[in-house]
Amino acid sequence: MKRRSNLTGVSIIYFALLIWLGMACATVTKVAPAADITGRWKVSFETPEGEQEQFLNIQKSSIGILTATMDAPTYDAYDVPLIFSFEKGVVHWEIEQVQVSFDGKLIDPSTIEGVIIQAGGESGPAIYKRVE
Numbered sequence: 609m610k611r612r613s614n615l616t617g618v619s620i621i622y623f624a625l626l627i628w629l630g631m632a633c634a635t636v637t638k639v640a641p642a643a644d645i646t647g648r649w650k651v652s653f654e655t656p657e658g659e660q661e662q663f664l665n666i667q668k669s670s671i672g673i674l675t676a677t678m679d680a681p682t683y684d685a686y687d688v689p690l691i692f693s694f695e696k697g698v699v700h701w702e703i704e705q706v707q708v709s710f711d712g713k714l715i716d717p718s719t720i721e722g723v724i725i726q727a728g729g730e731s732g733p734a735i736y737k738r739v740e
Contacts, residue, residue, distance in 0.1 A: 643714055645694050648740035
């Protein structure tokens with residue numbers, strides 16, 4: 609004996625449309641604008657030689673690619689190229705030649721907090737403040 613459905617062809621189409629609309633609405637998400645991290649950032653920290661300042665310079669090319677350099681005035685080092693990334697608020701830079709890196713997070717439009725890791729595993733906190 610064949611069982612007969614109470615749904616008609618139109619009802620099935622209507623039901624399928626409602627399910628599809630519900631799924632489509634559920635997948636719409638609000639996309640936050642990308643944070644602007646470009647500019648000049650300053651970090652100060654203590655070393656055996658006394659307080660040091662360094663500057664992180666982040667630029668965006670005309671096609672949207674971020675690049676960064678480091679200035680360390682104490683060592684008369686300027687425009688040192690960095691391997692740099694910024695994704696979903698997470699900042700990473702490194703200088704392979706001297707085995708130093710930084711991992712941190714953009715906390716607000718003027719603060720990046722994280723950890724500088726030096727060769728040999730030494731590490732310490734670093735807070736960058738936007739200066740430009």
